[in-house]
Amino acid sequence: MGLKLATYAGALANPREIRVFGDWVAACAHLCDHVLTMPEAAAWAEVLGEEAAAVILSNAGFRLAKAVWAEGNEGEAAEALYKMYSDALCKALDSAARTGWHWADRWDTDAQKALGVSGVLVLFDAHKVRSAMLPGWGCPLRTSRAKGISSVGQRRRNPLPRQGEDDKEAISSVVTGWGMRRKPDRFDPKAKPAPETEALKRFRIFRKCAQSVRAELLEAYYSTEGKLDASSGEGLRGAIADFATWTRLVGEG
Amino acid sequence: MIWCHMVPFDDKLRCRAVEYVTGGIPALLSSWEHTKGLREAQPDLAADDAVDILAAWAHLQRFVPEHVPRDVRESISTIVDQDGALMAGLIGEALDPSGWLEAAEALENATDETFCDVPAISSAALELFCQLDTADLAIWAAERLGQGDKVSELREEIGRCWGCFLMMSGIFAPAAGYAKAMLHAHRPDLLAFDGELFTITEKYTLLADEDVLVPFGHEEVTAITEEQYARFCEVLLQRRRPIISAWPEVRDRVAIAAETKSEGGMFGGQRVEFAAEDGSWHAWMGIPASVLDANELLSLWIRDRSGIPIGEGEVVLYGESFPISDGRALIPLSELRRLQDMQKGPSRSDTIRVVRNGRQSIGKVVKPERKHGDDQS
Numbered sequence: 001m002g003l004k005l006a007t008y009a010g011a012l013a014n015p016r017e018i019r020v021f022g023d024w025v026a027a028c029a030h031l032c033d034h035v036l037t038m039p040e041a042a043a044w045a046e047v048l049g050e051e052a053a054a055v056i057l058s059n060a061g062f063r064l065a066k067a068v069w070a071e072g073n074e075g076e077a078a079e080a081l082y083k084m085y086s087d088a089l090c091k092a093l094d095s096a097a098r099t100g101w102h103w104a105d106r107w108d109t110d111a112q113k114a115l116g117v118s119g120v121l122v123l124f125d126a127h128k129v130r131s132a133m134l135p136g137w138g139c140p141l142r143t144s145r146a147k148g149i150s151s152v153g154q155r156r157r158n159p160l161p162r163q164g165e166d167d168k169e170a171i172s173s174v175v176t177g178w179g180m181r182r183k184p185d186r187f188d189p190k191a192k193p194a195p196e197t198e199a200l201k202r203f204r205i206f207r208k209c210a211q212s213v214r215a216e217l218l219e220a221y222y223s224t225e226g227k228l229d230a231s232s233g234e235g236l237r238g239a240i241a242d243f244a245t246w247t248r249l250v251g252e253g
Numbered sequence: 254m255i256w257c258h259m260v261p262f263d264d265k266l267r268c269r270a271v272e273y274v275t276g277g278i279p280a281l282l283s284s285w286e287h288t289k290g291l292r293e294a295q296p297d298l299a300a301d302d303a304v305d306i307l308a309a310w311a312h313l314q315r316f317v318p319e320h321v322p323r324d325v326r327e328s329i330s331t332i333v334d335q336d337g338a339l340m341a342g343l344i345g346e347a348l349d350p351s352g353w354l355e356a357a358e359a360l361e362n363a364t365d366e367t368f369c370d371v372p373a374i375s376s377a378a379l380e381l382f383c384q385l386d387t388a389d390l391a392i393w394a395a396e397r398l399g400q401g402d403k404v405s406e407l408r409e410e411i412g413r414c415w416g417c418f419l420m421m422s423g424i425f426a427p428a429a430g431y432a433k434a435m436l437h438a439h440r441p442d443l444l445a446f447d448g449e450l451f452t453i454t455e456k457y458t459l460l461a462d463e464d465v466l467v468p469f470g471h472e473e474v475t476a477i478t479e480e481q482y483a484r485f486c487e488v489l490l491q492r493r494r495p496i497i498s499a500w501p502e503v504r505d506r507v508a509i510a511a512e513t514k515s516e517g518g519m520f521g522g523q524r525v526e527f528a529a530e531d532g533s534w535h536a537w538m539g540i541p542a543s544v545l546d547a548n549e550l551l552s553l554w555i556r557d558r559s560g561i562p563i564g565e566g567e568v569v570l571y572g573e574s575f576p577i578s579d580g581r582a583l584i585p586l587s588e589l590r591r592l593q594d595m596q597k598g599p600s601r602s603d604t605i606r607v608v609r610n611g612r613q614s615i616g617k618v619v620k621p622e623r624k625h626g627d628d629q630s
Contacts, residue, residue, distance in 0.1 A: 183347070
């Protein structure tokens with residue numbers, strides 16, 4: 001039967017609803033390359049919540065990645081995680097419509113980018129979501145590894161091409177960043193942090209995503225001699241929402 | 254509105270650069286209000302905020318004071334005066350210079366011709382440049398607040414990152430636009446204001462120079478001769494001399510890096526070239542000496558007899574076929590059974606097939622062609 005794709009019909013869908021990825025292969029590739037690949041996976045576990053974290057931050061994540069590419073499965077094994085992922089993407093698009101945090105993509109003018117209050121950045125066009133990520137949390141250098149691993153057959157042999165060989169299966173500690181901010185944390189699935197701590201962790205994810213996007217917009221503003229000015233996320237120019245404002249914006253979603 | 258259009262681009266750019274820093278401050282301060290009290294239970298959250306606040310405060314010192322909104326300047330100064338010592342004690346928890354060095358090495362490998370994921374390389378270069386600057390600024394702030402003893406070890410470790418930055422600043426070139434935008438906002442009297450802050454800010458100037466210094470696109474990196482590379486290093490070191498002399502530990506690092514390069518670290522790889530028997534195409538690939546992770550990709554570049562990239566087709570190498578797109582086929586190392594043999598040197602019996610419009614042509618390994626700038630003797 002295969003993976004059932006979600007659609008988004010909110011304010012940023014133009015002219016009509018858009019599919020959350022073009023087909024099951026694209027949907028599962030993005031799930032594997034972002035949600036199930038460290039260090040970005042650690043941040044997705046926070047954004048998607050407890051149920052998703054139990055899968056993402058355990059051996060079950062790798063088993064799931066293998067299962068979705070299995071012959072005849074066509075991504076069906078990822079149904080539950082895809083549902084949480086696509087819900088998060090649709091919420092990000094809705095919140096971007098409210099805050100005005102959406103702009104034309106620098107590399108492809110047919111596409112737009114939208115930043116949600118969760119920190120999720122969605123790249124989409126008039127028909128479909130093309131990609132979705134937590135900018136600044138994934139290691140961009142790992143994206144090169146997945147280039148050329150595009151066919152289902154190749155994915156079957158290598159379901160998580162962006163994940164390092166050493167951390168493919170057992171995840172006893174979680175690498176929460178990369179470069180200067182690479183810090184491994186012990187992952188305890190039974191630990192229940194206080195709700196305020198959870199909110200602060202999610203706020204940190206949002207803050208870093210927003211600052212990462214702002215650095216790229218500043219770079220683009222300079223490189224295009226201000227030509228991106230009219231459509232480059234004007235709403236993100238000023239102050240990033242503080243904790244109280246962010247909490248309110250999240251509540252509105 | 255009319256006034257807006259009349260504002261010179263440089264002034265708009267300066268405003269943008271200042272806004273980039275000041276815009277993040279209210280979010281940081283509001284987070285610290287909570288994470289400060291959680292530093293025992295969640296030290297990672299408090300330490301992250303401490304680094305970012307000290308760095309943002311230090312970053313503001315680079316700007317002309319009148320260009321920074323007074324309320325922002327005062328709000329962060331109040332918190333830094335109050336909690337600066339506590340923050341300085343936390344920053345070692347959040348920074349990992351060895352992780353940065355590993356990532357910089359990975360960026361250098363990715364910038365090699367075997368990879369060409371431009372958006373990913375640009376993001377990584379910008380992120381790593383900002384990470385190094387943030388660490389420098391946080392350490393400078395701690396020292397400025399009289400807390401130097403809490404960051405002395407970290408400062409030494411960051412010196413290693415600086416050595417790496419100086420020797421490989423070309424790999425950060427995709428962040429040059431960001432650096433130039435920021436330079437528009439820096440105070441002109443920074444050296445007189447604070448020599449140490451000036452020194453760590455010099456990396457912006459160095460990066461802004463990169464697009465002038467690097468004469469080759471990364472696609473053609475393997476075509477640079479050793480002689481050209483030596484000239485490039487000479488110019489680079491001339492420009493970096495003042496900064497190297499200010500950081501003795503960096504000078505040592507540079508010496509070690511230069512030795513490593515002269516021992517062949519950079520030139521130990523192979524360039525393998527193929528030519529069609531009927532002369533209809535020419536192809537080449539660079540195989541690095543090290544960096545061999547089965548997940549990595551090699552680029553095989555293919556041009557027709559006029560030197561135009563072959564748009565579409567298929568290449569068959571050692572029995573495996575790979576699609577050609579825009580003059581390039583990406584080949585995962587894991588697919589190459591004879592990689593080890595190729596690394597030892599190309600063999601005359603290595604063949605390659607190119608299929609275009611249903612027609613197939615066979616090519617063989619050839620002696621590498623001379624490239625522009627090679628020794629003509």
